[in-house]
Amino acid sequence: MQKKRYVLKFPPQSGDQPFSYHLVKDFDIRINILRAEVWPGKTGSLVLELEGTTTNLKNGIAYLQENQVSCEPLNKKITWDNARCISCGNCTAVCFAGALQMDPEKWELQFDPEKCIVCELCVPACPLNLFKIDFRE
Amino acid sequence: MAIQKTYEEINEKIRRGEAVVLTAEEVSQMALTCTPEEIAEKVDVVTTATFGAMCSSGAIVNFGHANPPIRMEKIRLNGVPAYEGLAAVDTYIGATACDPENPKYGGAHVIQDLVDGKDIELEAWGKGTDCYPRKHIKTVINKETVNEMILFNPRNAYQNYPVAVNSTSQMKYTYMGSLLPNMRNATYSTSGELSPLLNDPEMKTIGIGTRIFLGGTQGFVVWPGTQFNTSKPKNEFGIPVGNSATLAVMGNLKEMSSEFLQAAYYEKYGVSLFVGIGIPIPVLNADIAKNVSIRNEQIETTVCDYGVEGSPALGRVNYAELRSGEIEVQGKKIRTAPVSSLSKARKIAEILKQSILAGEFEISKPVQMFPTNTSLKSLKEVKGGTE
Incomplete structure (x- = not known):
């Protein structure tokens, strides 16, 4: 069994289809919806945690892609300019998911994209503007 | 006989490459097994540092x-x-x-x-x-x-600073970061036991003319900082439990580096500047040795509600608690986060230590000590101005 987070993007014509039902029913994938923005007639974005066997995950993602739903690992959608980070800690103040934490020994910022729920609070909280989250576009 | 060293004696050791230099964190560890007298005998200089957003900063430029x-x-x-x-x-x-x-x-x-x-x-x-x-x-x-560009910061390196929380139901955007509603986070500044003025709470060695590390080069303390306040309540270890003394500092901006001088923008607040400051404290005697031995659990500060006008005090916590990731205020457990960089402060303290060990940085005796018994005035609003 594997657990991984993905960002799904729906084209306008796919907004009315029950993709999550099929992921559960046809591919035996356990889904956890972390974030959803669906605009009928326009586009939609979903952040999902998918849990299943390697084969089922692979087939489930292939099914989504066949239906014009893009499905990319969450960590590819977030960028953090690590080289410029001063480890001030401001972003950790707002990160409830625990994705951004200070290393308790070195006091340097640690970012674990697997824990991110794309709440985007870190984006304005960073005084150096080092986070870019590509959730909608 | 009690140890008493002079600035000149310590500088002589620095020139000969014989001075013993520790960072403030190292000396705090040493103090767990050594008495102040032993520390005064063994250690010559202790380096302190901070790297935080300091709004009262700026530069003089001649075009x-x-x-x-x-x-x-x-x-x-x-x-x-x-x-x-x-x-x-x-x-x-x-x-x-x-x-x-x-x-x-x-x-x-x-x-x-x-x-x-x-x-x-x-x-x-x-x-x-x-x-x-x-x-x-x-x-x-x-x-x-x-021709010239000179960093001149009227108020830097606050001696201690309150912890910020927000009791209201709305997010508050402050210079202490984004404060979540209902006291769901608490932010703190200062580098605790590494912080300059917390290691010399009565400013026995830091004064006008003290040579310091500033923004990547050598600078100077040129005056007590604005809002310099020595009247704040102190705890049993002589540490003021809120923002108190400050420093006005100056240095050649042309020699500085953005590694230690970093511009910042705080959402719905505005622009500020992270400033890297390192101050060497000469261990002249056991009294000073005791001061530089201060540990995070002995440094307390006040928790203030930044959501309410006047930022009322809600309680008192120490820096060991703050760094543990959670504090308790009025029976409520609150997650903590720093807003100044301890990793950068440690780097500065280490650079300063290495420069002293290499004989490149000598300590300086203040040409004048800071005033004592100062307090703050608030701005009174007078009806009709001067009419």
């Missing part, structure tokens, strides 16, 4: 005269307003200055761009005088073209 010359009476640097009331071609660019149309790029960014050697657009206007006939100039300056 040089153009031909024909202009008496600059309105000045913009990359669109950011700079002070126009300093002779013809001198200015002071404050870190928090900004053009309201472009609030995310301010004086601190201009200062960092100058340090980084980038070109800055200078535009200035004057009314035109007999000796300064020109009325307008638009050109490009950088660190090589200006």
Whole structure:
């Protein structure tokens, strides 16, 4: 069994289809919806945690892609300019998911994209503007 | 006999490469097994440091005269307003200055761009005088073209600072970071046991003329900082439990590095400047040795509610608790986060330590000590002004 987070993007014509039902029913994938923005007639974005066997995950993602739903690992959608980070800690103040934490020994910022729920609070909280989250576009 | 060293004796050891130098964190560990007398005997200098956003910062710049010359009476640097009331071609660019149309790029960014050697657009206007006939100039300056650029920060390195929480139901955007509603986070500044003025709470060695590490080069303490307050309540270890003393510091901006001088923008607050400061404390006697041995659990500060007018105090916590990731305030457990960089502060303390060990940085005896018994005035609103 594997657990991984993905960002799904729906084209306008796919907004009315029950993709999550099929992921559960046809591919035996356990889904956890972390974030959803669906605009009928326009586009939609979903952040999902998918849990299943390697084969089922692979087939489930292939099914989504066949239906014009893009499905990319969450960590590819977030960028953090690590080289410029001063480890001030401001972003950790707002990160409830625990994705951004200070290393308790070195006091340097640690970012674990697997824990991110794309709440985007870190984006304005960073005084150096080092986070870019590509959730909608 | 009790140990008593002089500044000159310590400098003599620095020159000979024999001085024993520790960071404030190292000496705090040493103090777990050594008495102040033993520390005073073994250790010569202790390095302290901080790297936090310090809004009361800025730079003096002299542009040089153009031909024909202009008496600059309105000045913009990359669109950011700079002070126009300093002779013809001198200015002071404050870190928090900004053009309201472009609030995310301010004086601190201009200062960092100058340090980084980038070109800055200078535009200035004057009314035109007999000796300064020109009325307008638009050109490009950088660190090589200006005569002087001097960092002069009127209030830096606060001795302690409150912890910020927000009891309201709305998010509050402050210079202490984004404060979540219902006290769901608490933010703290200062580098605790590594912080300069917390290691010399009565300022027995830090005063006017103290040579320091400033923004990557050597600078000086030039005056007590503004809002210098020695009347705050102290805890049993002599530590003021809120923001108290401050430092005015100065140094050659041309020699500084953006590794230790970093512009910042706080959401719905504005621009500020992270400043790296390191201060060496000479261990002249056991009394000073005791002060530099202070540990995080002995340094307390006040938790203040930034959501409510007047930021009322809600309780008191220590830095060991703050760094554990959770504090308890009025029976409620609150997650903590720092807003100043301890990793950068440690780097500065280490650089300063290595420069002293290498004989490149000598300690200096203050030419004048700071005042005592100072307190703060608030701004009274007088009806009708001076009418």
